[in-house]
Amino acid sequence: MCFGSLPKKGKKGMYFRCKNCGGNVVYSPEKHGMYCPFCESEGSDERAAGQTGALTVCPNCSGEVPVDEHICATRCPYCDSYLIFDERVEGKYEPRMMIPFQMGRETCKQSLRDKFRKCRFAPVDFLSEARLNSMQGYYVPYWFYDYDTACSFLGEGTKVKVWVSGNKQYTETSVYNISRNMDIHFEKIPVDASLQMPDDVMDLIAPFHYNQMTPFQARFLSGFYGEKYNMPSGEVEMRARSLMKADAEKLLRESYAGYNSVKTLSQDVRVRESGAAYGLLPVWKYIYRYKEQEYPFYVNGQTGKIVGTAPFSRGRFVAYVGTLWACCTAVLALLQILLGLL
Ligand SMILES: [Zn+2]
Ligand SMILES: [Zn+2]
Numbered sequence: 235m236c237f238g239s240l241p242k243k244g245k246k247g248m249y250f251r252c253k254n255c256g257g258n259v260v261y262s263p264e265k266h267g268m269y270c271p272f273c274e275s276e277g278s279d280e281r282a283a284g285q286t287g288a289l290t291v292c293p294n295c296s297g298e299v300p301v302d303e304h305i306c307a308t309r310c311p312y313c314d315s316y317l318i319f320d321e322r323v324e325g326k327y328e329p330r331m332m333i334p335f336q337m338g339r340e341t342c343k344q345s346l347r348d349k350f351r352k353c354r355f356a357p358v359d360f361l362s363e364a365r366l367n368s369m370q371g372y373y374v375p376y377w378f379y380d381y382d383t384a385c386s387f388l389g390e391g392t393k394v395k396v397w398v399s400g401n402k403q404y405t406e407t408s409v410y411n412i413s414r415n416m417d418i419h420f421e422k423i424p425v426d427a428s429l430q431m432p433d434d435v436m437d438l439i440a441p442f443h444y445n446q447m448t449p450f451q452a453r454f455l456s457g458f459y460g461e462k463y464n465m466p467s468g469e470v471e472m473r474a475r476s477l478m479k480a481d482a483e484k485l486l487r488e489s490y491a492g493y494n495s496v497k498t499l500s501q502d503v504r505v506r507e508s509g510a511a512y513g514l515l516p517v518w519k520y521i522y523r524y525k526e527q528e529y530p531f532y533v534n535g536q537t538g539k540i541v542g543t544a545p546f547s548r549g550r551f552v553a554y555v556g557t558l559w560a561c562c563t564a565v566l567a568l569l570q571i572l573l574g575l576l
Pocket of ligand 2: 292296312314
């Protein structure tokens, strides 16, 4: 690796080049390391920077690369090299942590096939090799929030005891004061900071397992698309706060389970300390276009969890009903022949 000689900052694109053959080296989730698909060598990567200093010029082929406002990693449309934009992964945009892709394209394609194989009314090419090859891996920007909270609950609980003695039924209701104080620490509540990724989908694609979280390294981006955060942490924090509050209230509720009824007198979730950190999480995206409509599928690049609804082909449905009808007609004809013979 040759990090030392390069300027740390600048409006530049860079990419990882193979020391053996000059090809574009990418991060391989299957091999858990850098891999050159051209000469099949592993760990032969060196960081190569562009010469012009312009963000939009591919450092490999000098082609003009279209760069969206929030993109920090993309693919050159001319030479197919995966480029990373220094100034969008450095300074205030440097992610503190990330989960590198654990599932490669082939594994992801297989998961989609396994899940939707039984959808017999989906269009024929929905799971075709050519269509599935269009899927792209994205590093989605997330804010992770930590909270130190003091939670308290005051209430009145009742326990009801019923018994029978002789021919009489007795009911005894005891009333208890409930007081709970809990210090709850929340760590890394994730909220996506991408405008193009739908919030509900990003919530559904969770959870991510943090045991595979590592400090940020630009090389993990090679082979994928990536975005820097689209909005500062303060702008999306409300979503984290409401997730945290719902969790805290659930934990409080669980702590006073066992009463027949509980009346809340006061409840408080107070944040003593909070912090936010920026990181990237891996998501595969497959957009299937059918009859001028887009069907997006998102796959958690760590766990393989799929979010998306299979398209419905009217043609295949009609064909299926048609086949059924043809079978019924054939059976009826056969019956008529048989009955005629009797
Ligand atoms: Zn190579
Ligand atoms: Zn290029």
